[in-house]
Amino acid sequence: MTNRQLSALCGAFLAGSLLVAGTNVVLVRSALRAPPSAGRVPVVAVMPRIKGDPYFASCRGGAEEAARELGIELIWEGPIGPDSTEQIQIVETWITRRVDAIAVAAADQAGISPVLRKARAHGIPVVAWDSDAEPDARDLFVNPANSRETGQILAGRAACLLHGHGEFAILTGASNSAGQWIAGKYPELKLASIQSSGDDRDRAFLETQAILRVRPGVKLIVALSPPAVPGAAEAVLQSGRQDVKVIGLSWNTRDLGYLTVQAATLLARHRLAADADSLPAGRLGNRDVCGGEIVLGPPLVPLSGNLRSSH
Template identity: 35%
Template structure:
């Protein structure tokens, strides 16, 4: 992939900050399911162990036609080449709760060293992931977590609390902390979205936002057309709506597309989580003033190195362990096996042309 043009701010972000085929591993052995990441692991980590060569990794996004997840996965696939491993992306074309299960089962049968998953539903994928772990396959969730007992690590793009609260703060500044607002989410079961929304709702209880009212949480199912239609529905149902937060790259770009060609342009504020290439035209035409995200390439890169470190025995997933993630430097595992990439970054007209992803 073409390297991202990084400014100094983006560099700080990266350092502080969706048809199964393939090979079958010949050395898969049957073993008891590994302990949850939050428990003390039976095996001891060897931080000085070299990364194994020839590792087989598979990225399983929420859906393969999600532009954001494609960026993440492609970066992880490229990262695997740095440590002489092989990685691929497989997954469903829809983001339903059960759509990933058959892919997990197939990857388990193929005997990959690690499965990296952005879970559509934290619990629906738990059983199949535990079966994979019982066969010695490491499981790393990224972007959207699986239940902690069903994976070894979670690579979180940013602190969930910071994402949720910062989205409210961003919108509040743009609407003068007054008016009715709505949230356009992805699927109703998306772990990351629901966690962020919980913190958004909590942030809104603070005195600073006493004049802001959340009137609706709508779901576009990470589908472009449904998100477009849901935006239209929100604006028609709530004529006094002042702002919309869409913490999903599919949703925010679809909402921007609708607003840009409607009478609501310049009247209803839209923000959320999007990629610069998706949102550039809407920032430049005045539909969106500011939005946020992290570097999705770094998220995939970090997930890839974390999986390699697990398989190679450098880490077990226990809190306090550290590992080296290539160009992103040393990372520390936090509580419940969570590794945080870094804080969100705000994009606007003054800086958006400095980014290409």
């Protein structure tokens, strides 16, 4: 997840509910390009944010499942770290190759968007997934979870674990300005620190160690990025602090990869109208499309309570 998502998510968490102000979004498809000719197998290129990360390895399993079902060629390529420069270079090669659709989990929303606009200008439909690009740089965004719903779930869980009062810290997935809200629904919850995990387990481990050292009053770590959850959990376990709890969000990563390829293939085959309000997604059934966004489903809260008993 990137800056805009995490800002909304943190706001929802801290307030217990989030009022989202925005404008109507008009879904504009990439420049018209003929669908793959009869008999030619469509090529869908999918990029994870970090190629070797277990999170994205699970997504790949779902992507490959969808590719087999749909009879397409799947390219899976990405950087070994969250490197927007390498992501840009990979997309450039896909444009040159003239693949039929591109799906990217952006490491840097602003950084990747110009080359995605270039792909669309060349008639290649673009799907952002897991972490969004700028809206005019993609046709669809496959969002793992609704930020408002996730924020409300985590806020309620945090209030329960802290019995309505106490200090907590947030680990985001990317550097951002989130967290400037005041806890309205739970005013006795005090936000002590917001740190970025960079969507990296090892960094989450180090940031959690620093939080526990500098903010000893913190009793709860809220991880807003799935890779941050195990990193934060391990740091708390190694600290011996049985009074500190961790909660974090996750979702079905295999389904995320599956849905991404389903959506990208529909675009590649020109089988999704610009004004479509739903799309067929194989074994996941129909999924709503709203403002160019498809939400995978409700989030999971994988860890809660004392980690020594739930790890």
